[in-house]
Amino acid sequence: MYSLREAWLIMHDKLPYEQWDGRMYCNETDANITFRANKTQGFMAAYTFTLVIEGWLTIVYNGKELTLSPNDLYIYSPGLEVTILAASENYRGICLLADEHLTIDSPTVHDLVNIAYAPIVQLHEPKIALSHEDAHRMEEKMREIVGYLHSDHIYKNKILQMLYAVFLLDVQSVQTKAISQRQVPQRVEELFFGFIRLLPVHFAEHHDIAFYASSLNISSVYLSRIVRQITGRTVIDYINQHLLMEASYLLRTTSLSVSQIADRLHFADPPSFSRFFSRKKGITPKDYRKHISI
Secondary structure, three states, X not given: OEOHHHHHHHHHOOOOOOOOOOOEEEEEEEHHHHHHHHHOOOOEOEEEEEEEEEOXXXXXXXXXXXXXXXXXXXXXXXXXXXXXEEEOOOOEEEEEEEEHHHHHOOHHHHHHOOEOOOHHHHOOOOEEEOOHHHHHHHHHHHHHHHHHHOOOOOOHHHHHHHHHHHHHHHHHHHHHHHOOEOOXXXXXXXHHHHHHHHHHHHOOOOOOHHHHHHHOOOOHHXXXXXXXXXXXXXXXXXXXXXXXXXXXXXXXXXXXXXXXHHHHOOOOOHHHHHHHHHHHHOOOHHHHHHHHXX
């Protein structure tokens, strides 16, 4: 996967400012700028939060077409493919991007697990329709982050982390208004985030539920139940999502052969990898590579 820093360079050819650490950025966007995201979304290890200010934007997110209008907050989560299809000429938004680890390690994200279908966890409903007041408040928070990003404040990084935590709490607040709250026991929450932390490190080598369950000292059945309870998805869904994302990334950005990629991702053999990729993508690895090189 691309880090946020790598993705930014691909989209914009230069860093936003010389000393940027690649952990967080926030900027205004328009139709021209937003189409650049098609180069990296689905392959970027970062969360993005886009608030539509004016005009409209149409995207395909995880196979579902969505149209975003003013006061809509769109949340991109790492691993699911996104394509920006169209945007109005007057489209304007403000976009906050944050490194995946910065987000997952934030205590505020743990609070989001307590909200049924919280977008950072659930991933399949990435749009929240905000009231005018909520949208205005979140825009103000994002613009405050912009201000500190370009400041020389001695405690800039700490302040940015705190502002991001406040922003995530606002996400939680607006989500709570839309859906009913469902409390998750602390132990269940801890186990879920334990799985989420293990996954990016071990998915290439371990495709089986048993490894993650054993690492957390629980049974495979219990881990499966926890993940489905919190997210509505299966453990295998999460593993396959990471495998597909990494395979697509390697096909796009390296000259590794299909056999070498299959070996790197610990498939039994190249045909097994090709069948997996074709089933998930609807195209063979070789044809996928040819298509993106055109």
